[in-house]
Amino acid sequence: MAQIVDAGGGDGKGKKKAKKGTPMMDMTPMVDLAFLLLTFFVMTSTFSKPKVMSLVYPAKPDPKAEKTEQKINNAVTFLLSNDRIFYYQDQFYPEGNAAGKPATQLEETDFSPQGVRKLLTDLNRFVLEKKAGYDRQLKSKEIADSTYLRLMRQAKSDNAALKVLIKTDDKATCNNFIDLVDELKIADIGVIAPVDISADEFKLVKAKTDK
Amino acid sequence: MAKASKPKGAPAIDMTPIVDLGFLLVTFFMLAANFRSDEVVQVDTPYSISEMTIPENVVMITVDKGGRVFFGISGKPEAKENLLKRMAAKYKVPFSQEQIEKFGILTDFGCSMQEMPAFLDMSSDDRKRLVAEGKTMAIPTDSTNNQLKDWINFGNIEMLAVGEKAYYEAKDKGFDPNINEFKPKFILKVDGKAEYVYAKKVIETFRDLNINNLNFVTGLKADPRKSQ
Numbered sequence: 001m002a003q004i005v006d007a008g009g010g011d012g013k014g015k016k017k018a019k020k021g022t023p024m025m026d027m028t029p030m031v032d033l034a035f036l037l038l039t040f041f042v043m044t045s046t047f048s049k050p051k052v053m054s055l056v057y058p059a060k061p062d063p064k065a066e067k068t069e070q071k072i073n074n075a076v077t078f079l080l081s082n083d084r085i086f087y088y089q090d091q092f093y094p095e096g097n098a099a100g101k102p103a104t105q106l107e108e109t110d111f112s113p114q115g116v117r118k119l120l121t122d123l124n125r126f127v128l129e130k131k132a133g134y135d136r137q138l139k140s141k142e143i144a145d146s147t148y149l150r151l152m153r154q155a156k157s158d159n160a161a162l163k164v165l166i167k168t169d170d171k172a173t174c175n176n177f178i179d180l181v182d183e184l185k186i187a188d189i190g191v192i193a194p195v196d197i198s199a200d201e202f203k204l205v206k207a208k209t210d211k
Numbered sequence: 212m213a214k215a216s217k218p219k220g221a222p223a224i225d226m227t228p229i230v231d232l233g234f235l236l237v238t239f240f241m242l243a244a245n246f247r248s249d250e251v252v253q254v255d256t257p258y259s260i261s262e263m264t265i266p267e268n269v270v271m272i273t274v275d276k277g278g279r280v281f282f283g284i285s286g287k288p289e290a291k292e293n294l295l296k297r298m299a300a301k302y303k304v305p306f307s308q309e310q311i312e313k314f315g316i317l318t319d320f321g322c323s324m325q326e327m328p329a330f331l332d333m334s335s336d337d338r339k340r341l342v343a344e345g346k347t348m349a350i351p352t353d354s355t356n357n358q359l360k361d362w363i364n365f366g367n368i369e370m371l372a373v374g375e376k377a378y379y380e381a382k383d384k385g386f387d388p389n390i391n392e393f394k395p396k397f398i399l400k401v402d403g404k405a406e407y408v409y410a411k412k413v414i415e416t417f418r419d420l421n422i423n424n425l426n427f428v429t430g431l432k433a434d435p436r437k438s439q
Contacts, residue, residue: 027226034233041237045244052398052426053261060418080407113435168407174274175403177410178257178427186260186435194414 055181058193075163076123078116078180079201080172081209085109085116085180089123094200106204111179120187124162127188130155156190164189167197169205249318249335252281252342254402259429266426268374270366271398272359273319278409279342279349281321282362284395288315290369297365298324302358306331321349324358352412360416363397367422370395400428 079086086106093101109115121128134151137143143151155161164184168177177194184192197205252275273281284291292315299306302324306314310331321342322330330338352359374393381388397417401410417425 027230030230031226031233034230034237037237038233038240041240041244045240049245049264050256050428051259051261051431052263052265053259053429054263054424054426057414057418057423057425059421059423117435168411170406170408172407173403174401174405174407174410175257177407178259178401178403178429182259182261182429 053178053181053185055192055194058195073163074160075165077165077167077201079106079197079205080166080168080176080180081205082171082173083111083176084209085111085176086205086208087119092198092201104204106208108208111176111183116180116183117186120162120183120189124187124189126158126160127155127162127190131188152188153190156188161190162187163191164193166192166194167201168194169197169202169209171209250283251319251321251338252279254400255404256400256428256430257403258432259427260432260434261429262431263426265398265428266392266396268370268377268393268395269398270363270370270395271319271400271428272363272413273321273400274402274405274409274413276402276404277345278405279321280352280359280409280413281319282350282359282366283317283319284366284370286370286373288312290373291315291317294362294365294369295327297369298361301361301365304328323351352416357416359413360420363416363422364420367395367420396426397422397424398426398428 074090076087076089077092079088086108088104088106091104093099093104095103097103109119131152134143134148134155138145138148166177166180181192250273252273254273254275267285269285271283271285273283275281284294292311295306295311295314298304304324304327306328310328313331317331320327320330320338333341350359350362351357371394374395378388378390378393381393399410399413414425417423
């Protein structure tokens with residue numbers, strides 16, 4: 001066994017004993033080295049690799065292609081400002097529009113679980129109910145993993161599934177944007193489209209935030 | 212029984228277990244951890260429930276709190292050196308061999324092509340100090356002088372070449388690799404407090420290049436669906 005060698009060595013009395021077994025070895029420098037390396041690795045390393053959230057943006061429209069007004073069914077548009085979140089459902093109708101519809105009013109919600117999460121859960125009931133059914137089937141092994149994923153994709157892109165547009169004003173922060181996208185993922189929204197805010201919408205948000 | 216002799220000098224301690232423990236921990240840290248990269252700016256990313264880890268082959272754009280844009284690519288120095296040579300040819304900025312080699316080991320940077328030679332001559336600490344003081348210009352993203360677009364475009368070309376090589380190497384070894392895993396991914400690392408308009412500028416640049424699938428770096432937070 002290794003031991004610290006006593007620097008004092010032989011004492012006056014008695015004869016030196018014959019060496020027995022393993023020779024002594026001073027381990028102190030080795031311990032020093034081990035802990036030096038340990039400190040180095042602790043200081044220079046990061047444990048978890050960072051996580052990423054994937055988001056697919058809509059492709060830029062071809063400028064040569066003809067502009068077609070698409071009618072949006074079952075959609076909700078979120079308008080983000082600095083830590084505030086407004087929304088309206090379906091199409092936007094500005095004040096005094098040609099169709100003679102009443103002007104769109106913005107509703108306000110917040111980032112709490114009772115706010116936007118509850119709202120999305122209610123609006124996206126179609127997909128969530130389907131998902132609950134598929135989850136049960138998956139658990140009882142009625143359907144395979146791949147079937148589950150295919151069915152979920154189908155449900156998310158169904159006409160009855162909720163579609164979400166995200167618009168931001170000039171004061172919205174990245175935190176607001178990512179938090180909202182995250183809520184959309186929690187609510188299993190399949191179609192997420194970050195788009196530019198229109199001048200009319202911007203005016204409405206400004207009127208609300210300036211108050 | 213003989214009288215117990217009085218202990219003299221330092222007591223003998225058996226050091227073997229402590230050495231064992233020390234090296235065990237060293238081994239663990241060596242294997243478990245990956246090195247922290249030497250980034251020029253620290254950002255506080257937003258949080259999401261996404262559990263996807265960051266891919267290997269990436270082009271990463273960082274947007275800091277003040278909206279400054281930084282660029283970095285992963286991979287070997289060779290790819291970065293080629294990237295700088297392409298940019299140097301396009302913007303007609305001459306670089307010495309030493310500067311090119313310095314660029315090869317750079318994690319990320321935030322300056323225009325015109326400032327690049329001076330930036331490369333600085334030490335790593337000086338660069339960080341300048342960035343912290345808010346003195347570097349960051350990469351121009353204006354529509355008239357969108358250098359970021361060229362960085363992304365050329366970065367993509369270089370990373371595709373790297374990925375292609377890795378793909379064929381994996382294939383030669385007898386694996387059945389998925390080609391999509393070798394394509395470069397585009398990462399946006401934004402500071403949570405940065406205004407979204409700055410991130411949007413970068414996103415629009417990506418979309419102009421027809422790159423629509425972007426990944427945001429986020430910290431992990433608990434998924435509320437799982438706790439129910």
